[in-house]
Amino acid sequence: MIKAQLKKLAHEFGAHLDLEEFERLYQARLEHPELKIPLGIDRYFLLSQDSAERKLAPLARQHHALELERTKAAIAAAEHELRELAAGKVTVAVKKKIDVRQRRREKLLGKLDFSFDRISPIDERVFPGTFAPVIASREGKRLLLPMRYRVRRPDGGEIPSQYNVFNARKDSLQSAATWKPLFGHRHALFPFTKFFEWVEREGCAREIAFSPSSRSMMWAASLYSNTNAKNALPYRSFAMITDDPPAEVAAAGHDRCPIFLQEDRIQDWLEPQGKSADFLLGLLSHKEKTIYLNDLVA
Helix, strand or coil, rough: CCCHHHHHHHHCCCCCHHHHHHHHHHHHHHHHHCEEEEHHHCCCCCCCHHHHHHCCCHHHHHHHHHHHHHHHHHHHHHHHHHHHHCCCCCHHHHHHHHHHHHHHCCCCCCCCCCCCCCCCCHHCCCCCCCCEEEEEEECCEEEEEEECCCCCCCCCCCCCCCCCCEEEEHHCCCCCCCCCCCCCCCCCEECCCCCEEEECCCCCCEEEEEEEECCCCEEEEEEEECCCCCCCCCCCCHHHHHHHHCHHHHHHHCCEEEECHHHHHHHHHHHHCCHHHHHHHCCCCCEEECCCEEECCC
């Protein structure tokens, strides 16, 4: 779960909010609606009183208006299919198809009730494939810019979905084909308020939210990938680095934890050039001291 108040977030980390990068993403989303941005960030630009930030508000409204039209068209298509299926012989196989299309139609109908004014905790959730505000360094200056939470290849291609390339294991940074080209070259910091994991409870998979005690914010050392391939959308993508969990996370049933880098090690991490691999790996051993609280997600 992220903090969508971008200007405040940038200030907390001594970073500059890169509005040009956000605007490029918002422009690209109009033609490529598969680019997912949390609704909380859309709402941030809609409600902003800053004239430069407000320039992104029409782009957010236009995207959601187009989404509404796409939803209406999908509903009409589903209803047409249902009528055609009902007009023929209703076999067991046809009944299954009807059930699938009815569930799809109901889900689509729920999207018609969209409103920017309806606030939900999920508005600031980031899932693999969603864009998030991430901190990187350019020429010694910290920037807060959007990156997609799931690394893609340097040529812009997607790594097959069966591979977890949104979390990078610390012990694989120098050996895994995905992480080796990024480690020591493209480092970032991902700020967030909670992280979520699925664990087994009483024989069932349950989602748990972890958050640091006595803190409203945490951050994870991260790696990011860039692409300048001519046929690929030019956006950055990132992965958090994870390590073995502290005792309380392990006791809750999960075997990994983001590396909550010590605050005084952030700049060294963000500027890896000229630093040895041993030094950089050593940085990842310096973690902020905290206790992770956990709650079942309703």
